Amino acid sequence: LENFLEMLAVERAASAHTLAAYGGDLADFAAWMQKRGAAASAAAVPDVQAYVQGLGRAGLRPSTQARRLSSLRQFHAFLAAEGVRSDNPTLTLDAPRRRRPLPKILSEKEVARLLDAARGDNGPEGLRLAAMIEVLYAAGLRVSELVALPWPALDEGQRALLLRGKGGRERLAPLNQGALAAIQAYGQVRQAFLGRRQGSPWLFPAGRGRGHLSRQRCGQLLKSLAVLAGIDPNRLSPHVLRHAFASHLLAGGADLRAVQQMLGHADIGTTQIYTHVQADRLGALVRAHHPLARNTLRAHDPLARKTGRV
Numbered sequence: 001l002e003n004f005l006e007m008l009a010v011e012r013a014a015s016a017h018t019l020a021a022y023g024g025d026l027a028d029f030a031a032w033m034q035k036r037g038a039a040a041s042a043a044a045v046p047d048v049q050a051y052v053q054g055l056g057r058a059g060l061r062p063s064t065q066a067r068r069l070s071s072l073r074q075f076h077a078f079l080a081a082e083g084v085r086s087d088n089p090t091l092t093l094d095a096p097r098r099r100r101p102l103p104k105i106l107s108e109k110e111v112a113r114l115l116d117a118a119r120g121d122n123g124p125e126g127l128r129l130a131a132m133i134e135v136l137y138a139a140g141l142r143v144s145e146l147v148a149l150p151w152p153a154l155d156e157g158q159r160a161l162l163l164r165g166k167g168g169r170e171r172l173a174p175l176n177q178g179a180l181a182a183i184q185a186y187g188q189v190r191q192a193f194l195g196r197r198q199g200s201p202w203l204f205p206a207g208r209g210r211g212h213l214s215r216q217r218c219g220q221l222l223k224s225l226a227v228l229a230g231i232d233p234n235r236l237s238p239h240v241l242r243h244a245f246a247s248h249l250l251a252g253g254a255d256l257r258a259v260q261q262m263l264g265h266a267d268i269g270t271t272q273i274y275t276h277v278q279a280d281r282l283g284a285l286v287r288a289h290h291p292l293a294r295n296t297l298r299a300h301d302p303l304a305r306k307t308g309r310v
Contacts, residue, residue: 001026001040004078013168017144025071041079045089048072052093069093105243110231111137117229124192128204129221131179131186135161136238139173140245140263143215143238149203151190153183165264173262246274 005023008014014022030040032051043051051072055065073090080088106114115137118130136146145163153161159180161173175183183203193205202212215238222241223233242263249259260271 001030001075003082004075007078015144015166018166021067022071022074025068026075029068029072040075041084043076043089045092048089048093104235104240105247106231106235106240108248110229111241111244111248113229113231114225114236117225120228124189127182127186127189128193129225131182132204132218132221133225133241134179134182135175136241137245138176138179140242141173142242142264143218146238147202147204147213147215147218150201151199151203151205152187153203154180163264167266169264169266171261171264243274246271250274 001023004026005019008022009019026040029043029051032054033040033043033047036047038047048069052065052069055068060068069090073088076085076088076090079085114133115130118126118133120126121129132146135141135149136143139161141161141163142165145165149161154175159175161175162170163173164170190203190205193207194200195207197205197210200210200212204213204218205211206213206217219237222236222238226233226236246259246263249262250256256268256271256275259274260268263271265271
């Protein structure tokens with residue numbers, strides 16, 4: 001297991017969160033196999049089949065079951081590649097069917113309300129929060145990318161962030177004037193979060209210790225702001241702003257490939273889920289402008305039938 005995780009880190013540049021997910025999934029399977037008197041690396045097809053079926057009986061969501069099975073497939077593929085075993089007992093198993101949920105998003109007006117609520121506080125906390133929201137929404141960052149931004153995040157005259165996302169993929173994230181101004185304003189009060197420390201390599205340093213602001217703390221700050229903005233805090237998280245970034249771009253006519261690059265998605269299929277926001281708009285266009293749609297509407301219009309204009 002340690003060798004497998006080391007391979008993911010070195011050869012695939014897996015993030016700490018990805019490694020933790022794989023490690024947790026495989027540790028659970030190893031403990032389950034231990035109760036059956038065998039090592040995880042010695043699992044047979046019936047073992048894996050019984051394990052996955054047990055996940056369903058335990059009430060785990062199909063998405064969680066599918067992720068656990070994916071972890072097992074990757075692990076046993078590694079064992080086969082290393083010559084530890086000659087087969088992969090997971091290949092004949094089908095992953096549980098799962099519906100991919102549509103992403104939660106905010107409307108453009110709700111994002112504006114969030115920004116207005118953050119700008120209402122001109123102190124260090126408000127300026128920091130405004131900078132975080134501006135950057136999340138302007139560039140579609142993951143929260144892990146946001147909190148790990150270096151200080152300074154931008155060189156003189158630079159208008160885009162250089163990011164290293166999942167799998168070590170680099171991308172440029174352009175910033176609008178509002179985000180640039182918010183970073184500059186926050187930079188004037190950033191020292192307030194350093195305390196007695198002389199400096200920090202992070203744009204958003206933690207209040208205590210030498211690290212950066214945690215993902216959890218970032219989420220807590222956004223939920224508190226949602227209350228001030230009159231938005232249900234359960235609807236808001238850093239990733240919801242990333243969803244809003246992509247959805248609003250596509251609704252405004254942006255190219256899907258361009259949005260994929262800005263989000264740092266390896267597969268355009270991941271980006272396509274955001275096209276759902278266009279469904280209502282495209283439906284309205286068809287109803288308003290397609291000749292057959294207009295004729296259908298007129299056929300159901302009593303006035304049109306009475307005047308003969310059907």
